[in-house]
Amino acid sequence: MSREHATVAEEEYLQTIYWLEEAGLPVTGANIARAMQVAPPTVHEMVGRLERDGYVRRRPDKTIEFTERGREQAATIVRRHRLIERFLTDVFDIPWDQVHEEAERLEHWMSPIVEERMLRAIGDAKTCPHGHPIFEGEREEAVPLADCEVGAKIRVVRFENEAEDLLHYLKDAGFYPGLEGKVADKSDDWVAVESSEGHRLEITRSVAETVSVKADPSPPPRTALPEQLVMAREHWGR
Incomplete structure (x- = not known):
């Protein structure tokens, strides 16, 4: 019933x-x-x-x-x-x-x-x-920031994981929905973005998995989705 x-x-x-x-x-x-x-x-x-x-x-x-x-x-x-x-x-x-x-x-x-x-x-x-x-x-369709190539122009569309301490981390790092820039550098552990104002912004790669962006060029579609979207907070690799 x-x-x-x-x-x-x-x-x-x-x-x-x-x-x-x-x-x-x-x-x-x-x-x-x-x-x-x-x-x-x-x-x-x-x-x-x-x-x-x-x-x-x-x-x-x-x-x-x-x-x-x-x-x-x-x-x-x-x-x-x-x-x-x-x-x-x-x-x-x-x-x-x-x-x-x-x-x-x-x-x-x-x-x-x-x-x-x-x-x-x-x-x-x-x-x-x-x-x-x-x-x-x-x-709006978007791709994970972690997938974007160095040099790609990006606009942040949304933060997929809205746990509040992760949002604090992103804000402290200078990220926000609507941010425009380009991927400046990346490694297995982090991703750096140069904003349109010329600031270098850096976050861990695991957090970059949860940041959805419009990218040019756009990376190829994934066959598997990032586990970080549903991971517990202690597993974000921060």
């Missing part, structure tokens, strides 16, 4: 599943566990609950997909999360690397009236401060 409304815990899982799917990552119990930093048995129990409540179904290959009801619920909570982030940054002037966890606390309690007022307040903004689309279906 399905519930009329998802619980807060269910919404958090639906949001994670939506993000994994949006990023093109396999929606498996292992990836959900890594993304949420919880034990696999906990994920197994919650996915069973989501299935019973009519939000997801398991495919024969054990991957997880949304039902129509589940996708609608997930898209709503993701939209609210990204809208809150944009509102806090643009209206309350909170730095973009400090709004993710605030939005997680607020997203479950937003009424339709508050959502409507926030949408008016942000004007024509289409993305959250980290570059993710507020509205479903508007995600």
Whole structure:
């Protein structure tokens, strides 16, 4: 029997599943566990609950997909999360690397009236401060910065992993969505970008895996997706 409304815990899982799917990552119990930093048995129990409540179904290959009801619920909570982030940054002037966890606390309690007022307040903004689309279906294609060749012109589109201490690291390094420049140098351990203002910005290669950019020339498409998108924080190699 399905519930009329998802619980807060269910919404958090639906949001994670939506993000994994949006990023093109396999929606498996292992990836959900890594993304949420919880034990696999906990994920197994919650996915069973989501299935019973009519939000997801398991495919024969054990991957997880949304039902129509589940996708609608997930898209709503993701939209609210990204809208809150944009509102806090643009209206309350909170730095973009400090709004993710605030939005997680607020997203479950937003009424339709508050959502409507926030949408008016942000004007024509289409993305959250980290570059993710507020509205479903508007995600800009991009490639990992780590894949770009030295000399490639780049524009930062978004930060795929929004864990707040990683966002602090990127901001401290001088990165932000919209940053333009070129790949100045790279090694097995780090990637350096020369910004259009002439500043050298350097981050570890593992973090560069989570920075999506438009690049010219664009690197060839990957056959495997970067594990860093769902890795626990202690594994970022910083």
